[in-house]
Amino acid sequence: MTVLKIKALKGFKDILPDEVTLWKYVEDTARDVFRRFNFSEIRLPILEQTELFARSIGEDTDIVEKEMYTFVDKQVTMRPEATASLIRAYIEHGLYIQKPVQRLFTIGPMFRHERPQKGRLRQFHQMDIEILGSENPLVDTELIAMGAMLFTELGISVDLELNSLGCPKCRPSYRARLLAFIESRLDALCEDCKRRSVTNPLRVLDCKKSYCREQVEEAPSILEHLCPDCDVHFSHVQEGLQQLGVEYSLNKFMVRGLDYYCRTTFEFVTSDLGAQSAVCAGGRYDGLIEKLGGPKGGPGIGFAMGLERMVLLLQLRENAAFTRSDLELFVIGLGEKGEQLSYGLVHEMRGQKCRVAMDHEGRSLKSQMKQANKAGAKYVLIVGDDEIEKGTGVLKDMETQQQQEVELTCSALLEVVKKH
RNA sequence: GUGAAUGUAGCUCAGCUGGUUAGAGCAUCUGGUUGUGACCCAGAAGGUCGGGAGUUCAAAUCUCCUCAUUCACCCCA
The missing domain is CATH 3.30.930.10 (Bira Bifunctional Protein; Domain 2)
Structure with missing residues (x-):
């Protein structure tokens, strides 16, 4: 249907x-x-x-x-x-x-x-x-x-x-003066201007037609009256x-x-x-x-x-000087545990004024890295089984490509991410 | 209200004088051996060719109608 x-x-x-x-x-x-x-x-x-x-x-x-x-x-x-x-x-x-x-x-x-x-x-x-x-x-x-x-x-x-x-x-006396002028040139003006001369004579001054403009060039100016x-x-x-x-x-x-x-x-x-x-x-x-x-x-x-x-x-x-506010962190949770831990962590960090995103579609690491890149994330945090075991996540600086291990707590992460 | 131009994929557009399953680039998704983005490569998905009639063996392509969009007039920021 x-x-x-x-x-x-x-x-x-x-x-x-x-x-x-x-x-x-x-x-x-x-x-x-x-x-x-x-x-x-x-x-x-x-x-x-x-x-x-x-x-x-x-x-x-x-x-x-x-x-x-x-x-x-x-x-x-x-x-x-x-x-x-x-x-x-x-x-x-x-x-x-x-x-x-x-x-x-x-x-x-x-x-x-x-x-x-x-x-x-x-x-x-x-x-x-x-x-x-x-x-x-x-x-x-x-x-x-x-x-x-x-x-x-x-x-x-x-x-x-x-x-x-x-x-x-x-204005009234100027208007009368202008109207007299327009009427004297009425034949040389366009149809619209003929109509305007009745409805709103001042508008004739505004006509875009070149032959009307020529006529109007000599019209009395309000500034002189x-x-x-x-x-x-x-x-x-x-x-x-x-x-x-x-x-x-x-x-x-x-x-x-x-x-x-x-x-x-x-x-x-x-x-x-x-x-x-x-x-x-x-x-x-x-x-x-x-x-x-x-x-x-x-x-x-x-x-x-x-x-x-x-x-x-x-x-x-066309100067692209208007960049949107980029993400500070993109968190990649791998596996069920990784995702679950990330989910809470992300929320906590958002509460601390951090712009954070994560994917909920269970996509591959590579795919999520691409997402993070497109979103303009400054850092990516990877949380998989190994990381949970150790209690530290892999934090990657997307610009320098440097990676470091950071304790999987909101405060430890904020310290690095918010340093800039 | 008047006039003109244009409607093909999410976006920008090819598709000549009618002829097999309608194409490209960008964007999307999946891959390119263990868990790493941009560049590159491969693949997938995505279209009732704005809609409806007509002409024809055959219409995205020709004709008519209709709808929509855009630009211009009018007017205005």
Whole structure:
């Protein structure tokens, strides 16, 4: 009888043990960097009220319109991003009262029902970093510089692009100006851009078609139409980056897919990931906190990094610097007695923080030596009838090939094995 | 939602214009005289050629349908 094979869902992937070492490397490095910048980790639920995302991300965005995993009958949704949940928790627990400026990060899976492709899955993972409660441009700079530092420490080379989106004071008039420009060139633009000119004119700036880009090259730049406050803020951000020695380039075409962004926006981009260029993207979202029921005018800034994309970039480099934690000892018990004695010994040593393995399939000595070698064991202990008789086992150093007799007790073995 | 490409062993792939029991490398397992890994050698195991119809004396190979995967568009981390 053939049993129907059950496969993982489209866009959902298993991360196999070999790859997990890479993921852990990224996560551990990130946690270390974040801690140095005095960020605290927060863990959030994956399921939230649908309303939360509708209000924060925006009803008219693609994400909310057609990409969310929603349990319609229960009015709950699997989070498509983390910022909304994080702010919800910040408000719900009054974190802004305990400490006016909160620095938080979270790591975990997000869900969007999109067509999968390179660097894009339906369940994907992000690290989300936010500073809530400060509108000081130094905070923007510090956050961006931290991102840059993380990439440097991971050995991933990316470019930083920077822009400002203005605020509710200056954006509307810029938007009108841009719209007028687009309408004057409408005939030269692609179908998508014609549609975008109605739904979201800023997106036209982002089009990848070369003939659209040519047209857009002459479009008015938001950077030249910022209100005085935004203008000053943005210059401070740039000065800060220069002071900290963070290289960046201005990209006046950079826009955001989520409604809540304003002022500073940035992306760390790469050309090594096919169509997916953004490895990390974020920006300021003053006003979002208030919109979700938090303190009036509560400012915030944050960014999200795509873990899959970072792992992909790391794999591209192919330097096998990520060795897994090897075994310290592999115990080979020969014969019934040998196996029995080994079994207890192994357990005892594990209790003493020793990484030990043994085979339970009764295989030949040679076969077990092979196993030990493959597992990367530093030492192998052989326990057969002769050894039990004498009370000492043969301990072999797999690297030097030297063998010595060691008393068959946990403490005697630990003394040699843990010497390194 | 749209378009294109690809589905042969656990993995990476051969298999030309249809023709006997479908191959290789890696990985796995067992051996290569007493109880010793990596290298080497020998052998074993592993596949309803994604699935279903059709054409044919004959289909992994040709046609159609279907499913899946991948890449790209859209959008985004």
